[in-house]
Amino acid sequence: MFFAAGCITGFVGCGSATEPLPKGAIPLDPPPVIYNVYWTEVEQCSGETADFAAVKFYYVPGDGGFPVGTSADVVGVWQPESNSITLAEYVKDNPLVVRHEMLHAILKRTDHPAQYFADYCAVLVSH
Numbered sequence: 001m002f003f004a005a006g007c008i009t010g011f012v013g014c015g016s017a018t019e020p021l022p023k024g025a026i027p028l029d030p031p032p033v034i035y036n037v038y039w040t041e042v043e044q045c046s047g048e049t050a051d052f053a054a055v056k057f058y059y060v061p062g063d064g065g066f067p068v069g070t071s072a073d074v075v076g077v078w079q080p081e082s083n084s085i086t087l088a089e090y091v092k093d094n095p096l097v098v099r100h101e102m103l104h105a106i107l108k109r110t111d112h113p114a115q116y117f118a119d120y121c122a123v124l125v126s127h
Contacts, residue, residue: 043106046106046116048106066088099125103124
């Protein structure tokens with residue numbers, strides 16, 4: 001299954017320094033082996049490092065996306081103020097979406113620099 005991402009398409013949110021967690025977000029204990037592997041893959045493709053343990057994970061229950069800021073229906077968002085990744089429940093096991101949000105967290109950026117999202121890590125992240 002393919003998931004488009006990015007601010008323009010509105011599927012994967014970009015975060016905001018002033019936004020609270022998305023409504024209904026529930027803490028998620030990330031699957032330790034799988035998410036650690038994803039994190040390492042994204043660090044390797046990006047050439048950047050960050051502390052995986054410092055990121056908090058959440059999910060929003062249901063089979064659809066959730067609103068973030070002006071985007072009505074996103075499936076994931078990294079929020080810098082809380083260093084948190086929130087995923088729609090139905091994509092929390094989708095590696096393309098999870099790694100996309102991890103790339104934001106590793107880069108500590110809410111935008112989508114083409115060098116990382118379209119070049120270095122393109123095969124690992126949704127875009």
